[in-house]
Amino acid sequence: MLSYEGLLNDKIGGHDHHFENQSFTNSGVGMSMEEPRAKLSRVCIRTDPWDSSLVVKDRYEWRKYGQKVTRDNPSPRAYFKCSCAPSCPVKKKVQRAAYDRSILIATYEGEHNHGQPFSSTIGSLPSFISINPSGRMITLDFTGTGSFRPENV
């Protein structure tokens, strides 16, 4: 499978930013100490800088539970939680790349406790960008894996 981390690493490594590994300190939230080490995955997604919403629809469903602007990035960072399962410890952080406002960096924290809502049996859906008729959000669906190219416009 594609190593998004590697790809992402290569891209970010060139510019180097404060997007390295975040100290996953289990503070404030008394979550189960099943997995002391959460899996961190970073994905680079190309999208439009005009996209007012950072709702990235991958193979899972996410529910945005917060948004904050950090000092490191002028762009707002969005926090997502897996809304597919009630006990999904997976969290996702999405933020626009500082070096390229047209690139979204999604940081996945943990693994899913349930199967994907979308059956990847077919796998005939490479990469698609679906813009909701409401025009309020843009959905990136790369169910096919590795179809998106963070480089070249």
Add this chain to the structure above:
DNA sequence: CGTCTTTGACCCGCGC
């Protein structure tokens, strides 16, 4: 009616 998004405020941790 249910679901999801959005914004603000609050809390905690760390540093100095």
Add this chain to the structure above:
DNA sequence: GCGCGGGTCAAAGACG
């Protein structure tokens, strides 16, 4: 001890 920053939760509103 105080300040800054980051992160999360909660409530309200909107839309399907």
